[in-house]
Amino acid sequence: MASVDETSLSRPFSAAIRQENVERLAREEFDLLIVGGGITGVAVARDASLRGFHTALVEKDDFGSGTSSRSSRLIHGGIRYLEYYQFKLVFEACNERRVMRKIAPRLVRPLPFLYPLYRGQKPAPWKLRAGLMLYDALGLFRNVQRHRWLHPPEVQRREPLVAGRGLLGAARFYDAQVDDARLTLMTAKAAHLHGAVMVNHARVVGLMRAGGRVVGAHVVDELSEREIEVRAKVVVNAAGVWVDRMREMDERYEGPMTRPTKGIHLVIPRARLSSQHAVVFDSPRDRRHIFLIPWGDFSLIGTTDTDYQGDLNNPAASLDDVEYLLEAVQHTFPGAQIKHDDIISTFAGLRPLIFAPGGTYALSREHEIVESPSGLITIAGGKLTTHRLMGEQLTDRVQKRLAEEFGIHARSECRTKEPLEGAQIERVRVSGVDEPVGKHLVESYGGDVTWVLAYAEENPSLGEHIVPTLPYLMAEALYAVQHEMALSLCDVLIRRTHVIYEARDGGLKRARAVAELMAPRLGWDEAEIERQVADYAAQMALTQQWRGKTR
Numbered sequence: 126m127a128s129v130d131e132t133s134l135s136r137p138f139s140a141a142i143r144q145e146n147v148e149r150l151a152r153e154e155f156d157l158l159i160v161g162g163g164i165t166g167v168a169v170a171r172d173a174s175l176r177g178f179h180t181a182l183v184e185k186d187d188f189g190s191g192t193s194s195r196s197s198r199l200i201h202g203g204i205r206y207l208e209y210y211q212f213k214l215v216f217e218a219c220n221e222r223r224v225m226r227k228i229a230p231r232l233v234r235p236l237p238f239l240y241p242l243y244r245g246q247k248p249a250p251w252k253l254r255a256g257l258m259l260y261d262a263l264g265l266f267r268n269v270q271r272h273r274w275l276h277p278p279e280v281q282r283r284e285p286l287v288a289g290r291g292l293l294g295a296a297r298f299y300d301a302q303v304d305d306a307r308l309t310l311m312t313a314k315a316a317h318l319h320g321a322v323m324v325n326h327a328r329v330v331g332l333m334r335a336g337g338r339v340v341g342a343h344v345v346d347e348l349s350e351r352e353i354e355v356r357a358k359v360v361v362n363a364a365g366v367w368v369d370r371m372r373e374m375d376e377r378y379e380g381p382m383t384r385p386t387k388g389i390h391l392v393i394p395r396a397r398l399s400s401q402h403a404v405v406f407d408s409p410r411d412r413r414h415i416f417l418i419p420w421g422d423f424s425l426i427g428t429t430d431t432d433y434q435g436d437l438n439n440p441a442a443s444l445d446d447v448e449y450l451l452e453a454v455q456h457t458f459p460g461a462q463i464k465h466d467d468i469i470s471t472f473a474g475l476r477p478l479i480f481a482p483g484g485t486y487a488l489s490r491e492h493e494i495v496e497s498p499s500g501l502i503t504i505a506g507g508k509l510t511t512h513r514l515m516g517e518q519l520t521d522r523v524q525k526r527l528a529e530e531f532g533i534h535a536r537s538e539c540r541t542k543e544p545l546e547g548a549q550i551e552r553v554r555v556s557g558v559d560e561p562v563g564k565h566l567v568e569s570y571g572g573d574v575t576w577v578l579a580y581a582e583e584n585p586s587l588g589e590h591i592v593p594t595l596p597y598l599m600a601e602a603l604y605a606v607q608h609e610m611a612l613s614l615c616d617v618l619i620r621r622t623h624v625i626y627e628a629r630d631g632g633l634k635r636a637r638a639v640a641e642l643m644a645p646r647l648g649w650d651e652a653e654i655e656r657q658v659a660d661y662a663a664q665m666a667l668t669q670q671w672r673g674k675t676r
C-alpha cells in the first residue's frame with residue numbers, strides 16, 4: 126500500500142502545484158495558451174504538450190465544470206445523425222469510439238443499446254436495420270459486436286419493462302459510456318504530466334495585443350483575485366458556449382459562431398426503472414430520441430434540446446423539461462409508473478453548437494475551427510466523443526502557425542492515440558472495504574486506489590462514507606485536493622464525486638463535514654467554510670429548482 130508521504134510524489138496534480146503554476150503563468154512565455162478546461166481544451170493541452178510545445182491552460186471555474194460534466198456520458202457513433210445523412214460525423218465518431226476504448230479502457234466502457242420499434246412508429250424496421258448495417262460498416266465492423274435484431278419475446282425477456290403492445294421487435298447494438306467529468310480530469314492530468322501548466326479557477330478577462338496580433342491574455346486568479354498577464358505566441362479559444370464572449374474581446378468581432386441549446390437529464394434510482402441496456406425511445410410529443418441510460422445504481426433519462434438565452438453559468442431543468450421526459454418515459458415504460466417523487470435530481474448542460482438557422486435537434490454536431498485576423502484560434506461545436514480528434518486538428522493548426530511565424534517545431538507527431546495515462550485497467554487488490562465501495566474505487570481511480578485506501582487506513586474517519594447511501598468515502602475528498610486539483614467543495618461533490626446528483630438531499634447535510642476536511646489543506650477559515658457550503662447549496666438548489674415551479 127502507498128505511504129501517505131506526499132513528498133514521494135514529484136509533481137502531483139494538487140492544489141499546491143496549481144499555486145506554482147499561477148506563478149509560472151506570470152513568469153514564462155508560452156507557445157500556446159488555451160482558454161477553457163472542458164474536454165476540448167484539455168484535449169488540445171494533452172496533444173500540444175505531447176508534441177513538446179510549451180503549453181498553458183486556464184479554466185475560469187473547474188475542469189469540466191461547463192458542458193463537459195453535464196452530458197449523457199456516451200462515447201457513441203451517434204446513430205441518429207444517419208437520419209440527417211451526416212456520414213462523415215458518424216464515421217469519425219465511430220472511429221473515435223474505438224480509439225477511446227483502446228486508450229482509456231478503464232473509463233470508456235462498452236454499453237449495449239436496445240432500440241425497440243412499435244407499429245406505426247418511424248423508422249420502419251427495415252430502415253432501422255439498414256441504418257444499423259451502415260452503422261456497423263462506418264465502425265469498420267470493429268465494434269464490440271455487430272447489431273442484432275430481436276423479436277418481441279426476446280425483447281421482453283431482456284427488458285421486461287419495455288411496453289409490449291404493438292412491439293415489432295428491437296435492434297440491439299453497442300456504443301460506450303464514460304464519466305465525462307473524470308475523462309476531462311484525467312486528460313487534464315495527462316497534459317500536466319507532459320509539462321502543460323494547468324490552472325483551474327483562473328478566468329480570462331481580456332486579450333493582450335501587439336501590432337494587431339493577440340499575444341496573450343489578462344487572467345484573473347479567482348482565488349487571490351490577482352490579475353496576471355500571460356504571454357503566448359498563440360491563444361486558443363476553447364471556451365465552449367462562452368467562445369463568443371471570448372471572441373467579443375477580440376478586435377473585429379463578427380457575430381456569434383455558436384447557438385447554445387440546453388439539454389437536461391433526470392436521475393432516478395435504478396431500482397425504479399431497471400434496464401440492462403441503454404434503451405432508445407421516442408418522445409410522443411415530437412418524436413425526438415430519448416435515452417434511458419443505466420449508471421451504477423441509477424438510471425439517467427435524457428435529453429432535451431431547446432434554444433437557450435439564459436445565464437450560461439447556471440443552466441437548470443425547468444418543469445416543462447422534466448415533464449417532457451417523464452411523459453416519454455411513461456409512454457414507453459407504462460408499468461414502471463415513474464413520477465416526480467422518483468426523481469432524485471436533474472442536471473442541465475448547454476451544447477456549444479455551430480450557429481445555423483432552423484430546429485435545434487437537426488443542428489449539426491460537427492466542429493469548426495476559425496482563426497480571426499488577429500490570430501485568435503477558436504474551436505467550437507463537436508462532441509465529447511470526438512474531443513481527441515478535435516484536439517489533434519486544432520494542434521495541427523497551432524503547429525503550422527508556430528513553425529511559419531516563429532520557427533518553432535514540434536518534437537514529435539501527434540501522440541494522443543497512445544494510452545491515456547491513468548486510464549488503463551489494472552489488477553489492484555482492494556481490502557478493508559465492502560464490495561460496492563471497492564468496485565467504485567477501482568473503477569474511479571485504478572491503481573491510485575491505494576492512495577485513497579492509505580488515507581482511510583491512516584485516519585479511520587476518512588474511511589467513512591460521505592453519504593451513507595453512496596459508495597464515496599471521505600478519503601476521496603482528500604485525494605481530490607492532493608491529486609486532482611480540487612479547490613472547492615463543488616469541485617469535490619459535483620465532479621470528483623457525483624454526490625450532488627445521487628443523494629436525495631444532494632448530500633447537503635454532509636457538505637460542512639467535507640468542507641472541514643478540505644479546510645486545513647486549502648487554508649480555509651470558518652468564513653470560507655461557510656462560503657463553500659453556501660456555494661454548494663446554491664448549485665444543489667439548481668438541480669431541484671423545477672420542483673418549486675408551476676406552469
Ligand SMILES: Cc1cc2nc3c(=O)[nH]c(=O)nc-3n(C[C@H](O)[C@H](O)[C@H](O)COP(=O)(O)OP(=O)(O)OC[C@H]3O[C@@H](n4cnc5c(N)ncnc54)[C@H](O)[C@@H]3O)c2cc1C
Pocket residue numbers: 160161162163164165166183184185186187188189190191192193194195196197198199200201327328329330363364365366367371386387388389428429473474475476477506507508509510511
Ligand atoms: C445535454 C447534453 C448531452 C450531451 N451528451 C453527449 C454525449 O453523450 N456524448 C457526446 O459525445 N457528447 C455529448 N454532448 C456534447 C458534449 O458534452 C460537448 O460537446 C462537450 O462537453 C463540449 O466541451 P467543451 O470543452 O467544448 O465545452 P465546455 O465543457 O463547456 O468547456 C468550456 C470551458 O471554458 C471555460 N471558460 C469559459 N470562458 C472562460 C474564460 N473567460 N476564461 C477561462 N475559462 C473559460 C468554461 O468554464 C468551461 O469549463 C452533450 C451535450 C449536452 C449539453
